[in-house]
Structures are given as structure tokens and as C-alpha cells.
Amino acid sequence: xxxxxxxxxxxxxxxxxxxxxxxxxxxxxxxxxxxxxxxxxxxxxxxxxxxxxxxxxxxxxxxxxxxxxxxxxxxxxxxxxxxxxxxxxxxxxxxxxxxxxxxxxxxxx
Numbered sequence: 001x002x003x004x005x006x007x008x009x010x011x012x013x014x015x016x017x018x019x020x021x022x023x024x025x026x027x028x029x030x031x032x033x034x035x036x037x038x039x040x041x042x043x044x045x046x047x048x049x050x051x052x053x054x055x056x057x058x059x060x061x062x063x064x065x066x067x068x069x070x071x072x073x074x075x076x077x078x079x080x081x082x083x084x085x086x087x088x089x090x091x092x093x094x095x096x097x098x099x100x101x102x103x104x105x106x107x108x109x
Contacts, residue, residue, distance in 0.1 A: 008087055023081040026050040054080035 007027065008019040015037075018028040027049045029037040041049045059076045066072075075082075 008090075010090070020049075021085050021087075023083065024052045024085040025081065051077070051081040053077040 007021065010017050010019070014032065016028075016030045017026060019025065020027045025048070026038065027041070031037060038049055039046075041047050056074065056078045060074055063075065064071050064073050
């Protein structure tokens with residue numbers, strides 16, 4: 001996948017979003033009137049929008065970590081925000097609920 005691959009657009013009656021495949025970054029989020037709900041990415045201040053920071057947020061001491069006796073480098077905010085992603089499925093599950101102690105807290109239908 002090239003870094004200039006087409007952005008993914010997803011929408012409902014309530015919101016429309018565009019996702020940049022480079023870093024799977026949510027880049028636009030608009031309400032039905034077209035009003036932008038995210039930071040505009042003004043490069044004079046910061047050209048990011050809503051980067052995917054994975055598997056860490058921030059920096060490691062000396063940019064490395066140890067696991068199973070080996071040392072690995074990991075850049076600030078992880079590696080995901082600079083990697084290309086590809087869409088594997090565009091299926092939307094329209095009934096998502098989260099219950100806690102029998103009380104519905106969140107529902108998307």
C-alpha cells in the first residue's frame with residue numbers, strides 16, 4: 001500500500017468520518033451540517049489530527065525496552081502512527097452495547 005492511498009470514508013445519519021490509511025488516523029469527523037468536529041491539522045501549529053498511538057503514548061527511557069533478555073527500539077508514541085493500514089472489512093455492527101452491573105451505559109444502534 002502506498003502512503004497516498006485513498007482515505008476511507010464512513011458515515012451514518014449522525015456523523016461522517018474520513019480515515020487516513022497512513023497510521024489509521026481519524027482525519028475528519030463532521031456532523032450532518034458539515035461542521036468539522038476535529039482539530040483542523042493547521043501545520044503552523046501541529047499538522048496531526050487524531051493519531052493512533054500504539055503500543056505506547058510518550059517515550060521510553062533511551063527509546064528502548066527489554067523483553068525476554070533482548071533490547072528493542074521503540075519510537076516515541078509507538079510505531080502505528082507511521083505505518084500504512086489497509087481496510088479488511090467495512091462491515092458495521094449497528095447494535096453495540098456495553099453493560100455494567102445490568103445497567104446499559106452505552107448503545108449505538
